[in-house]
Amino acid sequence: MRMDIRWGDMDMMGHVNNTVYFRYIESARIAWLEAAGGPPHPDGTGPVIINAHCTFLRQLTYPGQIExxxxxGRPGRSSFEMTHEIRAIGADGQAGAVLNATGGAKIVWADIKAEKSVPLPDFVRSALA
Structure with missing residues (x-):
């Protein structure tokens, strides 16, 4: 997925703030869940992040676009891992060969109100196959 780097993504140091990388990853994760057929629903069951990580390798700056x-990963009973690679789009319109950041999260499917894990739904298992 491609996204624009916004002016407000930068901090006073003139590069994209480290917290914004997690937003980029979140946008990609939600887009994947929507494509799989299961956007989050706060009243039922859905994905809960139990850990998230990001390794910052090369800074990003405005203006620009990223991919x-x-x-x-393979599904467990109620969880799976997602990983992401973030690359700047060059003047040629192609994603760079050098990574700007890598990150990911462990997602657990949960009954939101009960605050307990539940087995992954079939549509998620199918998308992970």
Whole structure:
């Protein structure tokens, strides 16, 4: 997925703030869930992040555009891992060969009100296959 780097994504140091990388990853994760057929629903069951990480390798600056590639791991009973690669788009319109950041999260499917994990729904298992 491609995204624009916004002016407000930068901090006083003139580069994209570290917290914004998590927003980029979140946008890619939600887009994947929507494509799989299951956007989050706060009243039922859905994805809950139990950990998230990001490694910052090269800074990003405005103006620009990025590409976020998303990868999913094998499903467990109620969870799966997602990882992401973030690359700047060059003047040629192609994602750079050098990574700007890598990150990911462990997603657990949960009954939101009960605050307990539940088995992954079939549509998620199918998307992970």
């Amino acid at each position: 976020v590639k998303t990868y999913v």
